[in-house]
Amino acid sequence: MQAIEITATILGLIQGVLVMLNRxxxxxxxxxxxxxxxxxxWNVGLYGDVINDVIYLxxxxxxxxxxxxGTTRCISLSSVRAVVAYSMVTIVSTVLLYFYLASTNDPLPLLDAISxxxxxxxxxxxxxxxxxCWIIWLINDLLYCAEYYMLPNQAIYxxxxxxxxxxxxxxxxxxxxKRLHTKPFE
Incomplete structure (x- = not known):
């Protein structure tokens, strides 16, 4: 299990640097x-994350x-209307997912639903x-720090x-x- 955690960590660091550079x-x-x-x-019972991982793949x-x-070659900012819409969908989705995860053996259903x-x-x-996306990622990464710390068998890596x-x-x-509305690095 620890080998999978370490592998995911290394791949995540590589990916993080490359996305930061917009590659x-x-x-x-x-x-x-x-x-x-x-x-x-799957092995630690974070079923919300299992759903995420399949969708994310x-x-x-x-x-x-x-x-x-061409349509996604430039960095842009979401409109206020879009921010309100995706915030509402996120809140409703979190509540619905929480109720589902609370019915499983998920050790942290609320935190798992939010993250x-x-x-x-x-x-x-x-x-x-x-x-x-980076504001949301910052909040999300803080939530995941708490989640991995609070797991019965902490996922330190x-x-x-x-x-x-x-x-x-x-x-x-x-x-x-700095690159807002300009062509990407590639």
């Missing part, structure tokens, strides 16, 4: 990390394709190169990864902000 190849490492996290999440493949296309829905939102926004990702989310926000 399309980050999605390859992202997909590999999702495969590793799928096995990890698909999103990673789509994102690799989309980042090579599941916010990471899904952040990933979708990242696929479409929205600057605001993934906790450290998410702590590093908190810093990377801040740096990515700054880096992407």
């Amino acid at each position: 399309r190849i980050n999605w390859f490492f992202y997909c590999l990390q999702m495969i590793a996290l799928l096995f990890f999440s 698909f999103l990673g493949l789509c994102a690799y394709y989309l980042w090579g296309k 599941t829905t916010t990471s899904f939102l952040a990933t979708i926004l990242m696929v479409f190169r929205r600057l605001d 993934l906790l450290i990864l998410n702590a590093v990702w908190c810093i990377m989310a801040i740096v990515s926000f700054i880096t992407w902000r």
